[in-house]
Amino acid sequence: MRPDVEEFFCGISFDAYRLLGSHPAGPGRGWLFTLWAPHARRVQLLGDWNGWDLYSAAELTFCEDGLWRGRVPQAQLGQLYKYNIQGPDGSWQLRADPFTFAFEALPGTASRLAEPNYPFAAPLLRGARRDAPVLIYELHAASWHRHWDGRYYTGPELAKSLVPYLVEHHYTHVEFLPLAEYPFDGSWGYQGCGYFAPTQRIGGFAGFAALVDALHAAGIAVLMDFVPVHFAPDADRLACFDGAPLFESGPSDWGSLNFDLASPPVRSFLLSSAAFWLQVCRCDGLRVDxxxxxxxxxxxxxxxxxxxxxxxxxxxxxxxxxMLVAEDSAGSMNATSDTASGGLGFDYVWEIGWTQDTLAYFAAPFGGRSALFRQLCGSFGPFGAVQGINALSHDENHPASIFTRLYGNVEEKLAQMRLLLLLQAARPGKSLLFAGVEFGQPDAFTDGREPNWAMLADAGHRALADYSKALNAFCLTHPALYAPQSFAWTAQDASTGVLGFTLQAGCETLLCTLNTGTQAVQGFGLKPGWGSCALPLFAAGWVDHAPRPIANGWLALDLAPLSGGIWQIE
Known part of the structure; x- marks a missing residue:
């Protein structure tokens, strides 16, 4: 058995897309097709080359290595095709190619003969050290901007507005919700079917490649949301692919089908898909769902x-x-421990516990928060226990946006948004923000609607957007925020809602203090531990900009309602 075939059946192949699917047979020789369909009795090929005529369909041969193979001399680049598979019960079903590099535009479901080649010019942006700043902007590419008539932006069209926006707002990374082809818009891409085919919504492989190249040219690293746990249940895609369950192990919690991760060929399919997005599409990392x-x-x-x-x-x-990021944080998961010590080997994990506890606190009525204050502070966890990402993601903006979920009137919500963003930036870990959160979008995220950019005409939301931009710029210049070497609490006062802590990196020590209550606090005492004065550097709301003395290790601050700031200890 050939080594590449053996690796596929052993569940360790990272390049099965070179073995299976459709590939040129050489000049004037048409295309080669290779398929994994162990339950099939017969496999045929239909396509544009024969007018989709069942009676002249090409027959594939079942080879001794367990794969179906065939060559179609008249097949040409760009033509559509499907497999016609006779299952074990004798019935025939048309199926798209699981390893295809392209699909026809929706609502069509046929595979397209394609070669994923693009003249990339900009260098990759992998290799960022753990002590480098990471500010991630998460978005749904198919809805971040739309044409006036609802048409999708192609990758190059999206790049013209997205790249300047990311640069202006000082983001270092962009993370796309899944862009592997998917049939149902309402899944946001999380019920995929084309694991080697960037969606036609943004122009397929060429459109996505152009977008990646433009982002890299601007110094923005690209992360892709990768979904190896479940897939679209559509009958003409991967479900019961060869007349019997093949890729699936059963139904998921989301109305989709779970991948059979116990199957070696299925594991090879998914390993190869992950490698495809890094190798061929030149993404810099994956967030694994x-x-x-x-x-x-x-x-x-x-x-x-x-x-x-x-x-x-x-x-x-x-x-x-x-960069490999794990979603779903659980205490026993050891997601960011190395595989040699029993961990899963990811670089970072989304800190979902922090997100949930923090939003629950800011959503509670001002007079009923004391019971949640301990959870808010406890969600920080032991310093350095995991390599975390403080994520305010798409999940937190559906079915209601973060801004809508916060307690209070509009002005109080805007003030709390400033505190929330400050707390996210100052908590040890990296930061991720979903599109629209930066200006306090009231609308929930839906796949068919842009962020509500009209809110930027409102003075309060425009000011929040400017604040978010300034906070990102501030974070990029302070190692104690993006790579702290130590962390210490200086205040946890549930009665007033004041919390404070210090962060240290090298010779820089920063104090972050927030008053999450609606009452002003005069002369609140904090113990930063050393230094002679505290210099205010960044403010969320009103902060006294005069240096404050530190006497006998104690610092007294006047804190306005729903305000906070960062001070440098000297």
């Missing part, structure tokens, strides 16, 4: 854990410096 669900809610959880270990070890070895 629903890991906790696979480990704790799906059959064969231990096999899912082994799959994730193989995934991270293999990608890190093949793509040094790539």
């Amino acid at each position: 629903a890991i906790g669900n696979a480990l704790y809610h799906c059959p064969n959880g231990w096999q899912a854990a082994e799959f994730f270990k193989t995934l991270t070890a293999g990608l890190h070895a093949r793509f040094p410096g790539c």
